[in-house]
Amino acid sequence: MADKFDYDLFVIGGGSGGVRAARVAASEHGAKVALAEEDRYGGTCVIRGCVPKKLMVFASEYARVPEEAAAYGWDFRPGPFDWHGFKGKLHGELDRLEGIYRKLLDGAGVEMFDQRAVIKDAHTVELSDGTTKRAKHILIATGGAPVRPDLPNADLGIVSDDIFHLEQLPKSMLIIGGGYIACEFACIMNGLGVEVTQYYRGAQVLRGFDEEARGLVAESMRDSGIDLHVGSNIVEMTRVADRKDGPQPTASDASMGASTLDASAASDDGDVAPNRSGPIWVKSTNGGEKVFDTVLFATGRNPSTKDMGLEDVGVKLGRRGEIVVNEYSQTDVPSIYAIGDVTDRVNLTPVAIREGMAFVQTVFGGEPTPVDHELIPSAIFTQPEMGTVGMSEEDARDAEEVEIYCTSFKPMQTSFAGASDRVLMKLVVSKETRVVLGCHIVAPNAGELIQMVGIAVKAGLTKEQFDATCAVHPTMSEELVTMRNPTRTT
Incomplete structure (x- = not known):
């Protein structure tokens, strides 16, 4: 007897790539589609990445307007940045965008499950409430999550997901990392009036990009007031009682645990949320010591494949946990596909959307369509x-x-x-x-x-x-x- 499926397609992950694939498969090809998302619809880009970051970029750029306007004859009086007012409007916009994603899926007839889903076999997923669903095809689009370094007291720092939820702007911030996320937030926080220091262990920030171009970016960052140190990394950090130089651990440091933290702000990488009460003393590889209000780890992202049961059913994972796929986004299990950051190919939102469209065209459109990863701006x-x-x-x-x-x-x-x-x-x-x-x-x-x-x-x-x-x-x-x-x- 032929297999009985509940759906033609079950998508795990409600980010830009997963939502696009689900919506197009349902609305343009008549497929019966379901999608499971354990957090918020819109994924990294809409909820904790591109969109809120770009809005913060806009906010930070206004700091220069009064001075520049004065040279053009205008008299604009600068005032303090209202983080609370901006933050409220920011999250209102994210709520609006998430609502649009939900509406698009609903309008296409996609059944939504606001739960975590894991793989049980080549055609079966299990939801967190214990129910199972069978599908002819399964598409994994769970994205990635920021990681903290393997360092004692690393939970004292925040990651990029947390920065949109700060209760207040810190006076000073240390950013660890030299990739685009680290450099972008260094510029953002500097523009918002935060004293920014940045450590990067490599010889120059933005590794992998054109040397001349990244050199000018680094020079401009320093000229704007960012205290950028290359060839430097963090080796030790601890909570201190006040901002005086030198480690002065508070009484609670020795027994610091999840009970002292705000669990509602837990990061996507599964770590407990950072303890943000009190400044942090940091020692760097060059021997320097300094106290900061906040430490931001922008030291990379890993694909979100942990505890999904993938290897148990024969899906191959790479060294960093990425799902290995062929040019059609198909895994070693023919019925299971993966797109977006979870495959660690080109980790950009438009690429995930393109991969989702190519998947739909291949599986439901009858036209095998490889993903073009060449010459992506x-x-x-x-x-x-x-x-x-x-x-x-x-x-x-x-x-x-x-x-x-x-x-x-x-x-x-x-x-x-x-x-x-x-x-x-x-x-x-x-x-x-x-x-x-x-x-x-x-x-x-x-x-x-x-x-x-x-x-x-x-x-x-x-x-x-x-x-x-x-x-x-x-x-x-x-x-x-x-x-x-x-x-x-x-």
């Missing part, structure tokens, strides 16, 4: 922003001989106001084919700019086709089509 929302698409100069020159077209200058708007800000426009060009292999922008609104340049790079346009495009003047981005002579050949 991305942005880092530091201040200034970095936008990038294609190969860095370093990667390109390892592959072939390239010409570099690059310029750095003071933009008109801030230069007029007497600021020292600099921007960067850079093209990496194949000497043999003349194709633009990469573009890197460090400038205000670089994220907006790189979206448009990404089309040209994805299309494989040549440097001469860039040159044949008339400039829009006066703009920063006109430099991308007016750089006639290479600055170097490598």
Whole structure:
């Protein structure tokens, strides 16, 4: 007798990728679909990532407005930042967006379970209330979660999920890490008036991005007042009684446990929530000692696959717990697929959505559709922003001989106001084919700019086709089509 299924598709995870796949499979292909989400609909991007972070970026950028406006003849009087007012409106917006996600799923006929789900076999999931559901296909889209380092008292620090729930802004903050999350929050908190120190163990922040571009970002961060230390890491931390130098453990430190913490704020990685009462003394690898109000660990994210029963049913996991899939997002178990950050391929929201669409087209549309992970534009929302698409100069020159077209200058708007800000426009060009292999922008609104340049790079346009495009003047981005002579050949 043929298997009897409750659903054509069961999706585990209500983030952007999972919701898109569930909704399209149901509404456009008539599939019977269910989705389980143990936390909030919208996932990392909407609830604890891209959206609230970008709103905080906007908030932090207003700090410079009064000074810059004065140079243009306006008299704006700066005032203190109202964290409580902003935080309330921020969470109201997140509630609104979550409601939209739920409405979209409901409108498509997707049955929703607000519970954790685990895999029992190739076609069966078990919900946290003990009920089981059978599906012809299972899609895992559980995303990832921030991790804390293996360090005594690491629970004293917060992770990126927690930063949107701070009761009040700290006076000082130490940020550990040098990736885009660490650098973005360093700029955000600095803009909101927090004294920010950042430690990164590597030689330069934003590892993996173009060396010249990340160098300018680091320089700009320091110029803005961020105390950035590379080649540094944290080796010891403890709660202290006051802000005087040196460790002075409070009486409760020796027996600190979950009972002293706010369990309602527990982080997604399963750790207890940080104890935020009292400053934290920190010792670094270079021997420095300092006391901070808050320590933020931005030291990476791991795929959320823990205790899901995946390996028990034959799903292969990688070294970091990521689900191993083929080009069609299919696991070693033919009926089980995975998309998004849980696969640790390209951890970006639009990529998860693209992977979800490719999965639906493959499984329900009858058209096997591999996921295209080539030439994906991305942005880092530091201040200034970095936008990038294609190969860095370093990667390109390892592959072939390239010409570099690059310029750095003071933009008109801030230069007029007497600021020292600099921007960067850079093209990496194949000497043999003349194709633009990469573009890197460090400038205000670089994220907006790189979206448009990404089309040209994805299309494989040549440097001469860039040159044949008339400039829009006066703009920063006109430099991308007016750089006639290479600055170097490598």
